[in-house]
Amino acid sequence: MTRWDAETAVVGLGAWGASALWRLASRGVDVVGFERFTPGHALGSSHGHARVLRLACPEHPGLVPLARRSMELWTELEDAGRESLLLTSGGLAVGTESGPVAGGALRAARDHGVRVRTFTASALRFQYPRHTGVPAHHIGVYEPSAVLVRPERAVRATVAAAEEAGARVFTDSRVTRLEPVPGGVHLHTAQRSVRVRQAVLTAGAWLTGLMPELPLETVRRPVAWFRPFERDSGFEVDGFPAFTRELEDGRVLWGHGAQGGYDVALGLNDGGVAAKPVDPEDTDRSVTSEDWSELGRILPVKVPGLDPLPARVALSTRTRTPDGRFLLGHPGGDRRLLVAGGENAHGFGYAPGIGEALADLVRGGTPALPLDSLSPDRFR
Numbered sequence: 212m213t214r215w216d217a218e219t220a221v222v223g224l225g226a227w228g229a230s231a232l233w234r235l236a237s238r239g240v241d242v243v244g245f246e247r248f249t250p251g252h253a254l255g256s257s258h259g260h261a262r263v264l265r266l267a268c269p270e271h272p273g274l275v276p277l278a279r280r281s282m283e284l285w286t287e288l289e290d291a292g293r294e295s296l297l298l299t300s301g302g303l304a305v306g307t308e309s310g311p312v313a314g315g316a317l318r319a320a321r322d323h324g325v326r327v328r329t330f331t332a333s334a335l336r337f338q339y340p341r342h343t344g345v346p347a348h349h350i351g352v353y354e355p356s357a358v359l360v361r362p363e364r365a366v367r368a369t370v371a372a373a374e375e376a377g378a379r380v381f382t383d384s385r386v387t388r389l390e391p392v393p394g395g396v397h398l399h400t401a402q403r404s405v406r407v408r409q410a411v412l413t414a415g416a417w418l419t420g421l422m423p424e425l426p427l428e429t430v431r432r433p434v435a436w437f438r439p440f441e442r443d444s445g446f447e448v449d450g451f452p453a454f455t456r457e458l459e460d461g462r463v464l465w466g467h468g469a470q471g472g473y474d475v476a477l478g479l480n481d482g483g484v485a486a487k488p489v490d491p492e493d494t495d496r497s498v499t500s501e502d503w504s505e506l507g508r509i510l511p512v513k514v515p516g517l518d519p520l521p522a523r524v525a526l527s528t529r530t531r532t533p534d535g536r537f538l539l540g541h542p543g544g545d546r547r548l549l550v551a552g553g554e555n556a557h558g559f560g561y562a563p564g565i566g567e568a569l570a571d572l573v574r575g576g577t578p579a580l581p582l583d584s585l586s587p588d589r590f591r
């Protein structure tokens with residue numbers, strides 16, 4: 212009879228895997244986690260000093276309950292630790308009333324009773340004068356409950372909470388091979404092999420190395436930090452809250468004001484050359500001017516008052532699916548494997564809720580999620 216080393220393994224301890232590890236361990240599951248680097252590192256997606264969590268997320272209006280649960284769990288984690296993980300910043304969505312950004316936020320808020328405030332373009336210009344050039348037919352939807360999560364600290368705190376609850380963690384341990392065996396999976400790293408009944412795969416951009424058949428594409432995603440020309444210029448996060456803003460050409464500008472010693476963070480969704488697919492194993496994260504020059508070009512018109520030469524630029528990877536939704540489930544119905552990925556640049560805030568859903572699935576339960584629409588097999 213096979214002897215198992217643990218009930219469950221989690222492969223990849225970024226935001227999603229760390230959360231799965233925590234929620235599994237806190238339910239008493241014998242779980243072991245593998246991370247190829249060190250939790251909180253800057254080579255995947257779960258870093259960059261701040262990640263936004265809004266309840267009325269425009270891109271995922273059906274996931275408001277998941278966002279609410281995640282907010283509770285982040286708060287629980289923060290209360291249990293000694294570090295501050297969350298900053299209530301508020302969140303602003305700007306665009307047309309029927310469009311994906313402001314319209315999406317408004318629909319999510321109305322459908323799920325999230326408190327928001329709406330602004331006409333002129334009221335928006337008055338309330339948030341740092342946003343200029345907002346067309347008259349655009350509106351603003353402000354959600355006061357939106358928070359910024361500090362990603363590096365949050366990942367480390369989640370792994371620590373999992374370990375306190377009994378999880379075993381191997382860092383600097385890359386899982387190089389998954390070997391399905393009757394009733395379980397053997398995981399191989401350079402240092403050891405571990406036999407488990409079920410493996411949860413949360414390897415972010417590297418998921419395709421473990422499961423090449425998954426419909427995932429990895430893209431570079433730069434974030435640039437810009438410095439105001441003047442001090443006290445209204446660019447602190449309370450006057451310039453986290454925002455996503457639809458531009459006239461369909462691109463989306465996002466960012467948030469200065470906080471925690473960092474300048475004003477800005478990025479563009481899928482704008483230009485930076486969105487070309489890359490090989491996640493290529494760890495060259497060097498920045499070129501192509502990563503920020505387009506931002507620098509539009510800033511004087513859209514957000515004047517910032518030096519268009521960034522003070523700092525950081526690169527992350529993000530992983531996208533053909534329909535912009537997450538992947539979550541047992542690939543091919545194989546209950547030995549559970550995949551969670553394809554975060555499409557919106558997954559950090561939801562991480563604890565995703566972790567809980569993964570723990571439900573491991574335990575044979577049914578999470579409160581639209582699982583069919585997230586199935587990893589839906590593109591077959």
Ligand SMILES: Cc1cc2nc3c(=O)[nH]c(=O)nc-3n(C[C@H](O)[C@H](O)[C@H](O)COP(=O)(O)OP(=O)(O)OC[C@H]3O[C@@H](n4cnc5c(N)ncnc54)[C@H](O)[C@@H]3O)c2cc1C
Nearest residue numbers: 223225226227247255256257263386415554556558559560
């Ligand atoms: C620039 C940018 C801005 C973003 N802004 C937001 C935001 O404001 N709000 C929001 O909610 N989301 C945001 N996101 C998305 C969010 O950051 C991601 O959804 C989230 O971090 C994904 O976490 P993950 O755990 O799936 O992936 P990752 O963080 O990449 O974690 C995967 C982990 O697996 C490990 N790993 C990989 N292969 C192996 C292996 N073989 N063996 C062991 N370990 C392995 C990696 O080292 C890594 O630690 C943003 C993303 C980017 C890039």
